[in-house]
Amino acid sequence: MESMGISAQGIAMRFARREQEQTVLENLDLDITPGSFVTLLGPSGCGKSTLLKILGGILEPTRGTVRIGGQPAADAVKGRVIGLVPQRPALLPWKSALQNASMLRQIAAGERAAEAAPAARRALELVGLSAAEDKLPHELSGGMAQRVSLARALAMDPAILLMDEPFGALDAITRDEMNLKLAEIWATTGKTVVFVTHSISEAVFLSDTVHVMGLDRGRFLESLDVALPRPRTREVLDEPVFTEYTGRLRGHLEPKATV
Numbered sequence: 001m002e003s004m005g006i007s008a009q010g011i012a013m014r015f016a017r018r019e020q021e022q023t024v025l026e027n028l029d030l031d032i033t034p035g036s037f038v039t040l041l042g043p044s045g046c047g048k049s050t051l052l053k054i055l056g057g058i059l060e061p062t063r064g065t066v067r068i069g070g071q072p073a074a075d076a077v078k079g080r081v082i083g084l085v086p087q088r089p090a091l092l093p094w095k096s097a098l099q100n101a102s103m104l105r106q107i108a109a110g111e112r113a114a115e116a117a118p119a120a121r122r123a124l125e126l127v128g129l130s131a132a133e134d135k136l137p138h139e140l141s142g143g144m145a146q147r148v149s150l151a152r153a154l155a156m157d158p159a160i161l162l163m164d165e166p167f168g169a170l171d172a173i174t175r176d177e178m179n180l181k182l183a184e185i186w187a188t189t190g191k192t193v194v195f196v197t198h199s200i201s202e203a204v205f206l207s208d209t210v211h212v213m214g215l216d217r218g219r220f221l222e223s224l225d226v227a228l229p230r231p232r233t234r235e236v237l238d239e240p241v242f243t244e245y246t247g248r249l250r251g252h253l254e255p256k257a258t259v
């Protein structure tokens, strides 16, 4: 599916909490260019997941409008233009990698296993797991399980991938490998990606734009365009300009020293 952009205007989100209302997001505007890689970075509880779900039309905001590929978010959701990769892979333990990667096509698109298999195989190939298609989830490492989860979303060929801190539970080395793989998949497929993370270096490595959200109703503290050349390789992590970007973002996120 051709990549699509997202345009969000005047987004506010309030949740009822006991007797009180909690305003999580207030008056946010965001434009995401088709085919770009955009990250929402911020401390725990600042509203990243909430905003991600709103941008994907999965959650309706209290106020504001979201248009996906020029159409109202609800229509885009019906048209299956959104793929979601959650924090935990949530694979069915009794199904193989291939069957798990086929799941959404079977459930959402009503395809039979044999019909769904070719797209699922292509997706497994994209994530580099062709050799593991018969393995069950307990035979997969954490990184492999997360790749199956990504393949399950890719098998639907969505225009937009929403990724909610998908590598947060992985060890640092696997996480770096997953970032390289994701950058490669993004470059190959041209999909629009909206990615949530707590990791400053992950955000800089992957993104065209990093939106730093603060705890004050999700307010954007900075929207930073990352002008590092692509394709980005491991070597980029050691470049001074990479450290400049991470330092700049860290300045927004670390608690200010009190004098």
Ligand SMILES: Nc1ncnc2c1ncn2[C@@H]1O[C@H](COP(=O)(O)OP(=O)(O)OP(=O)(O)O)[C@@H](O)[C@H]1O
Pocket: 015, 016, 017, 024, 042, 043, 044, 045, 046, 047, 048, 049, 050, 051, 198
């Ligand atoms: N369905 C809900 N009902 C009530 N409050 C909610 C709901 N979803 C989120 N919240 C609240 O909204 C705030 C933001 O949550 P959200 O999960 O969007 O933050 P986050 O930045 O993604 O956090 P984390 O990095 O820890 O995942 C939190 O205070 C949370 O308790």
